[in-house]
Amino acid sequence: MSQRPDGRSEQIRGSLPDAAPRPDRGEAPIGRSARRVGGLERVTGAQQYAADIGLEGTLHVKQVHLPCARARVLGVDGSAAERLPGVHLVVRAQELPQPVARFGPGYADRPLLAVGETKFHGEPVAVVLAETRAAAEEAARLVHVEYEELPTVLTVAQALDPGSPLVREPELRKPDDPFRETNTLTEWQFGWGDVEAAAADCVIENVYTVAATTHFAIEPHAFMAAPERDGVAVWSSIQHPYVLQRLIAATLGLPLSKVRVHAPDPGGGFGGKQHAKFEPLLAVLAMQTGRPVRLVLTLEETFQNARAPTFEIRVRSGFRDDGTITFQDITVDGLLGAYADIGYRVVSKSSYLACGPYRVPDARIHVRALLSHTPPATALRGFGSPQMSWAFESQLDEAARRLGLDRLDIRLRNLARRGEEIVRGSGDTHCDGDWAQAVHKAAEWIGWGQPLPEGHGRGLALGIKSSATTGASYAIVRLLHDGSVTVLAGTSDMGQGARTVLAQIAGQELGVPVEGVNVVMGDTSAAPYDMQTSASRSTVFMGTAVLNSCREIKAKLRAMAAQAYDLLEDQVDVGSGLIRLPGREVGFVELMAEAFGPMLGEIIGTGERRGAYRAGHPLGGNAAFYEFCCTASEVSVDRETGEVTLHRHATVSDVGKALNPRHVHSQDEGAAMMGLGQTLMEQLIFDEASGRILNLGALDYRIPTTKDVPLEMESLLVENEDGPGPYGAKGTGESGLLSTAPAVASAVWDATGAVIRDLPLTPERIWKVLAEPERERPQ
């Protein structure tokens, strides 16, 4: 097979097995860094993202919003806008089917357009539909809105204050909702043992805060919808096309089979593209106008529609003198936006592991999800776990300082060992890795205990995340009669490389080079159901579904060979691409030619992986695996400016088995870069009165550039092939940012003595602490 200049193989022709990689010759795709499937399209500009797709006769949609978070809408006058050439229509809430539909992944609370009152800065009060984007934009500026600004709830304290206005109208709640007249959406209580009775030599209590950050995928959200025969087609840069399909079907009253969601590979997701934003509105507009409609958000609008929750975490921890944790008493307040989105689950799921990867005899975790007049909070890489790590790891540093212990030793002393129950009495997944290996590896890399250059400090921190719990992934694999393979999988490839790894798995099992596998994704009419692309679940869940599909194909080949050659099935051994018969081998293609004859055919395998639902489990089911990471960092701090220089930074992730090592390292380093942004510079800033976001856009919301990369950076792995996924893989992709912040903050303390409990660690914040006169540098 010849190589093209781009390194991809020529189109597969004729019989494949001769050229197929042979696992027994060390040529298996698994464990090798296959080039990214779809990479060629991405370096040539040919890759079509949602906004690159055009439809004939499209109406362009532009939103109309207000310069404040909360306002009573007194009137919307679109007459001037509608007089503009090319403007088709101005749609206000009252022009939508009544009552205005509401949607959301858990709570159907978000209206298609603001009804009577806007609740966050950027919530649209109307949309303009026009023949061109320019006309839509100009017309949106001409829509006159009469409104009265109203007081806002923007902080945890305000949300808990009984005197504050209510974000959610009580009539939208159930009559027996105990939080009906409050800004608490809901609350949870986790824990075990008896915290009140727990003894301790030393009790430490602190409050840790984490600012709201936004995803800032480089691709802003883009949506289209068009009537399609007796149904509707929707295009979206979405991570969860099947969740969206269900939601559109519910909004329009259509069966699922009449709703087709096209989900072109997102240009970065990071959780921000998990759940619907304006697709339901567009679907309604497409049905109302009978035409395709299109809305591409600006980056500013993208910020206004997706952010991580703000966290305030109060931790009271008990320790024995030797550093052993005796109890954790934790209150987590997660400040969501005006609508629940999936933010409530971010808060509950992360808090469930608020004690971290440690042995904790007694624990009490009280969790509240609070509503505010800010953009809906949603998933963001790590799903709240980095915020928990910020609290429990910073507490361990504090304990080490108080008790005169080494920061590494106190972690190793308390770290759970394989098989130990982390969430005691829960029946949930026990510690599923040799986590200390990762800690030792990170400590060795950073030179723990070795002398440091003057002014430098180092830190080390652990992070854990509960992976996907319930949910199902289905795959269909087709072995075509020329030996090439088509995989149908509903996963979204948003940069993590799902196409590549699924092609590697099929290639491994069926003896086909990665280039001979076509992975079809992004179309709910083509690929079977996949619950979602999140929680680093795809390699484990969809990977297993693909693996099982391939194994079903092999079983069919075995039966087929036995019949074709008049053998017993026991006499047939199906390998990767080759079938061993008594005394000879035949290729898959040869067998299919023999068995199918001139009428041809193909062999179809189906596979699935379902996470069992556990009634009564607070998360709905056990973790399929834990993502575990140890981060180590070495920094210096400019005392005049408070600026941090990252000299060395490493992540060590326990991944089970890296099916594509380059992709795993890329994800871990990328996660670390995102973590460093959240640690050092990123925060959405809200005007204290109006709730307006003051730093919308790339100029004012800074994320790391090439110049912010640590001077030396490394991604290291622990691979014990002990994961539940194919070939012992665990999921990864989030682990690299789980413990960035506490590792860097620990290094900042080591370098300067400054203890900071609020993220981000901006230069101003560090400088202020360093400028305080009473500072003592612990040993």
Added chain:
Amino acid sequence: MPANVLAVGLVVNGRRHELEVSVGQTLLDALRDELGLTGSKECCAEGECGACTLLIDGQAVNSCLVLAVEADGRQIATIEGLADGDRLSPIQDAFLAQGAVQCGFCIPGMVMSAHYLLSHTPQPSAAEIREGLSGNLCRCGGYNQICSAVAAVASGEAALEHEE
């Protein structure tokens, strides 16, 4: 022709296109919406992210900040024109070989910035590569792989396959 519309000739990847653009239309929009060249991407629309980077007369620009009428008659090079048929440019090939591509949305702009950097600094230092690409944001965080790809092109190693 309406008052706010002008006829321009854009020479894109060596091919001349005659079109009518509104005076306020950016070069990025003209390429994407009028010529169907969607390789250049729009993200921040204020010249901060670099996703729309292309070359005008050999100079890297943020095409979201350039009006189409300003580009009248000038040579425009976009990501679509870098490969010679099936033959990728060394930079494109190095990006693939080094695993510099993740979601890929920043990559067209990143490749064009790298192209510009190497056109005037064929042997950049590591610091010069970081500086040269600092106007292009990548949220997947593949900066190390991206910088390695550029370094590999500069050192002539780009043709090598880097497998782990």
